[in-house]
Structure formats: structure tokens, C-alpha cells
Amino acid sequence: MQKSLHIDPGKCTGCLQCEMACSYEHTGTFNPSRSFIKVFTFHHEGRFAPYTCTQCDEAWCVRACPVDAISIDAATGAKVVSDDKCVGCKVCTIACPFGTINYSQSTGKVVKCDLCGGDPQCAAACPTDAITYIDADWTGYDRMLASASKSLPSAEVTA
């Protein structure tokens, strides 16, 4: 079963535990500036939104890379950058429509979410389940359920 990160911005409090967990997993430091997941705060609207790579099936970054540095992790489906192959040309950062693959000045390579090899630490650290790692076929389940419950004649739904 393939799993994917499921993000529910409505549950996010903006605490940045996910950013620290990500940087700790990948760099051994607590360092939001080197996190592959980013929480955006919309102050005026009173909203928070965690954002990271959605691991496209037909990934723009993979297609754009001239040296085949981005491969697919067979176990997780994650698009993973090989530091040995990446030449830091940044073409993938132009190709990606979502901005979730980025160049890192400190390493001279591009960096992106690799799903931590199947145990994403952002999801493990999230205190409110705004980020979960679930069956890829069912990322819409909660929203569908909420929507379905509204269509019932009675408001007393506990499912």
C-alpha cells in the first residue's frame, strides 16, 4: 500500500514542531531554515498552512533533471535526490509548479522531502494531526465524511 502525507491546514497551530523534526532527521540540527516542510502563517486571515512536496507520480523535477539525480523510492514512492549525482543546476526548482524542491546554499545541492524512508518525522511530531501519513487512496476521506454528514437530515452524527 502506498501512503502519502495528508495535510489538514485547519488543524495546524503554527508551532513548527514539523520543521524541527524534519531538520533534525536530515541534518541532525533543530533548524527550521533547513526543513523540507514549511508552515506558512496568514496573519490577517488567522490561518496556518504546512506545505511540502506531494510526490507527484509524473514528477516535473524528475523529468527536468539533466543528470537523473532524482530517483523514485520503490517502497514509498518518494522522489529522492541523490547528492552524489546532483550538480546543483536548479532546473528542477524551475520545473516544479509547487516550489517544494529548493536549492540549498549550504550543500550546493537541491533538497526536497523524501518521506524519511517511510516514517515521516513531521507527521510523527505534529501535536494536532494536521500532518498525517495515510493510505494514499483515502486522503479525501475525512473531508468527504464531514461533507456527507452535512447532507443528513439530523445533525447528530457520531461516525
Added chain:
Amino acid sequence: MSWTRKILRVNLSDGSCTSEPLNMEWANQYLGQRGLASKYLTEEVDPACDALGAENKMIMATGPLTGTMASTGGRYSVICKSPLTGAIACSNSGGFFGAELKFAGWDMIIFEGQSAKPVYLYIQNDKAELRSAEHLWGKSAWETDDIVRQTHQDPQLRIACIGRTAEHGCLYSAIMNDKHRAAGRSGVGTVMASKNLKAVAVRGTGGIGNVHDSKAFMAATNDGKAVLAENAVTGQGLPAFGTQVLMNVINGVGGLPARNMRDVGFEGAENISAEAMAEPRKSDGKANLTTNGACFSCTIACGRISTVNPEHFSVKDKPQYQGNSGGLEYEAAWALGADTGVDDLDALTYINFLCNEDGMDPITYGCTVAAAMEMFEDGVITTEHTGGIELRFGNAEAFVAITEQFVTGEGFAADLGLGSKRLCEKYGRPELSMTVKGQEFPAYDPRGIQGIGLAYATSNRGACHLRGYTIASEVLGIPVKTEMNDTDGKAELVKAFQDATALVDSAGLCVFTTFAWGMDNIAPQIDAACEGDWSVENCLETGERIWNMERLFNEAAGFTADDDTLPKRLLKEIIKSGPTEGQVNRLGEMLPQYYEARGWTADGKIPQETRQRLSL
């Protein structure tokens, strides 16, 4: 180690920024943040100095857990001598600024001297420079944040700055960071203004990679987070209702003061409570509360993100105040609301926005307005003083009008900016100032709740709930229930809360964790992060050492046991009605026991043997 072991020293008189090593001997004795910065202040500043003179210093300090994954590990404090009280000031703030300072590689910044012209400090990792802030002077804290961010074209910049009230000399101005988080109390923003320092902008990309035992640290912090999540207060109450969960609770037990503490019990409490904030409005179907928000690294997330009803008179033609911003927390809702008799939730939310935008402590501001209202009702202050504003208890329109004047420095602002002690002295009614050591009370009446009275009277920064929150025990039963009206055992209770809090504040953690965490949850996190012995025993002794050191600063500043007292109203005027009817605070019973528990003399002095025991 988790300290960066580096201090940035900024001399505003000569414009220099220099790096120096952290004194690790002191770090092992005082941990960080509140404790360690107070040690530096004590060593470098004459306690008798003019708080607004060049000889006072202002320290922005992080703790060893600031910037880590420890829950709530994002805090910083501002330490200096207070212009409001003349005592040591330490104001603690959350948000994201403290962690960023740490990521830039600094444990603390010591500001000394005074700049001839307005400046701001710009820090990019190990590079720090002072830049002209002449274009920022006269701007609100919100405008300053926006302009500095645009100047550096860096959306990740974290900014702490002062608003206009500090520039105008208001004695209780705050330092605002991340727009709606404040180092709020005791006038630390006024000290910043006296140095002609408008803002500190910081960007750090180095992170923290030197935790002493990272495996043990991750285990200890994960254990801690599980405890917070499972606790009813930190796992459910605070995220859902914020500190405002207390409004109806404290009113219900007869502990909510109203109208400058003339009364206890507020008939409008429900209208300004957490429950009211969650209630959808008739006009647009939205509630005052939009969501809860967290400070850096915090898994509790008690912060309120709110809007004012766009139809409300206060914001009707002001679209810039119709969006979301930091909403009412309990202490602000009480001081701005119950203490002024105003129960208009939208008016209070708007006034709270203005407190954030122009950086004034909403507790002291609300209480000062409340004292002015009592004098207005007594005819001592008239519309001639207020420029025609009917400053009566409960008048929301008047309160909004006078606050809009206040932030721009017009009208009655200069008088209100004095704080209630100086204001009441000026108008010949000193007994109407509800203060200890010149600082206004928070939202718990010490006539109904005995221990908190002792905590107020002995607090090193004047009346304050965050120096020893005995409400946890006396009202909420955490960690054990003590009777509100008992004085027995309160001396020991107050001492225990004061010492533990000093340690929590020095670690970089939030004191709200202690609704769920005991020292046996906190010490292992510090011990794993830092070198040295941070056992429960050593943590508690460190807290006690910090408390005594602060007391010694105040003693040298001229404070004596006579200052460990409460206003006459709270010692003599009985509560007129409600569950605590007939009570006064019995400080006289508790204070001698407290001095004894602390190992002090009968006149509140710290004898040689206690100093030796604590290595002071």
C-alpha cells in the same frame, strides 16, 4: 550543551557590536534567560541607577532549551531595571523571535549606553550591525515590523520592536515581537526607547546542533509532550479556550476583582469570557475567536487569534482592524474589561489590538484607566482633564476614545502613561493605586485567595501572577488543592511556586507547562540538553538562588520589607458580596512564615548563612 556560548554586546553610545564568550561558570549556576541575564545585570549595573539613563542595560536573553524541540522551547526574556517600579524587571515572551536569535548563534544580547539617534539592530547569523531608524521613529510596532521586513526583503526575518507609546515615555511600554507577542510588563519597552533603539531584526540559519545527549533529549521531550497532551488543562482546556477559560471560573469562586478592585465579582464576566469569544455573532455568523495559535515549538497552543465584529463602532470604518490578530488573553480581558467595568467584547478586543500595535502592557494600562475612572467618578478627575471624555466605569465608547488618543500621545495620554501609582499620587488619591512596588495587579483578588496575595506582596517585579501562580493550587487543585481562604502552609506554597517558576523561566520554557509538568518532567529535559548536573534538586536550588539574587538587586535599589505589602483596600476593605464575602487578605499572618521559610531575617533581609548556602 545547548547554549551557543556566545553573547552579542551592543554599545549604543559608540555603535559597536562585539561577540564575547558566555560565562559558563555563571551558566552552571543560573542556567540561562531570566537567571543568567539577571546575574549579568547584577554584576554590570548599579541597582540604584536611573532606569532610563545610559547606565541601565537591557538584556534580551534565551534559555538553553530555546530553539529546541522541547515543547514551548521558544521563549526569551528582557531583563533590565524597570522604570515603572525601580526594581529588577524580567519580561518573558513567546512567539518566534527568541528561537531565531538562538539559530543566529546568540544566547543573549546585552544593550548598553544610549544612541544619539534612533537605530535598529540587524542580525544575520554572526553579523550584527546598527542601522538608522529615523524613518521608523513615530511608527507603530506593526508598521515597524512591515517596513523592516520590506527593507531586507526577507519573509523569514523575526522582529522585536517598540511602538509609539514607548517613544512618548509611557512607563509601562512593552517590547512586541511577531506583532502580537509581548515582553509585556514593567516597562522594558520604555527602557528600549530610552536607548533610542527601535527594533531588533534577526535571521538565523545555523540551527541548534549541540544538544548534550540528543538521544536522551528526544526521549525526554517526547515524554514531556505526551504528558502535556494527556493533561486536561494543557491538552484540552488551554488549546480550546485559552487562558480565558478562567474568566467564569475565577468569577464563580469569588476571586474576580472589578472596577479598580472596589468590588469582587463582575456581572459582565460571561460577556467577555472564553465562551463568549466562541459564540457566533448575529451580524456575520462568525465568532470573535477564529482559531488557536502556537508560539514556537509549543504543543499546547493556547494563543487566541481573533477578529472584531466589522460592524462594531470601534472598527466600522477601519478595515485595517477588521482582520485577525492576537485576541484577548485572560489577564488582558480582566484588566481592560472587569477592572474598568466594560463588558463589550468587541471594544476590548480592539483595545487589545491597539495595546499590541503600539506596545503597552494591557494589565497596567487597564488598571491605570480603572484608577482614573474611580477618580473621575469621585470628581477628582474631570472632563477638563480628559478633553471631554466621560471616563466612567463601564463606558466602552470613552475607553476606546481615550485609548486611540493614548497611542498617539494626545490628550490625557501623558497622565495615563505614568501608571496608576504616579497618577493617583498626582491627583492626591494614592490609596486608589492597586499596585505592589508600583506595578498593577493581575486578575485574581487576594482577599478571596490568600496565597496569591503573599505571592503579589513578595514578587521581585511588583504585583504579578507569573512569579508564583498559586492559583493553580488554590483554585484549580494543581498539583494539590489548598483552601483559598487558608493562610496555613501558604508561605511554603508561595516559595515553592516562586523557585520552580524562576527555573522554568531560565530554561527557555513556558510556565504554562507546569499545569501538567512537575520538576521531574522538566529537569530531565534540561539535563539531557545541557552539560552539568541538572537533577530535580539542583534545578530547585537554582530557582531559589535566582529568586534570592533578584531580591538582593532590589535591596540594593532601596527596597525593604516595607515594600512587601498590599494596598490598604485589599488588607482592610472587606469583600461586600458573593462566595468570598467578608474576607480581606491576611498578609500579616503569612509574611513572617514566608521570611522564615526562605531563611531570611524577620525584617526580610537575606542573612550570610542563606547567601552561603545558595553560593551568592
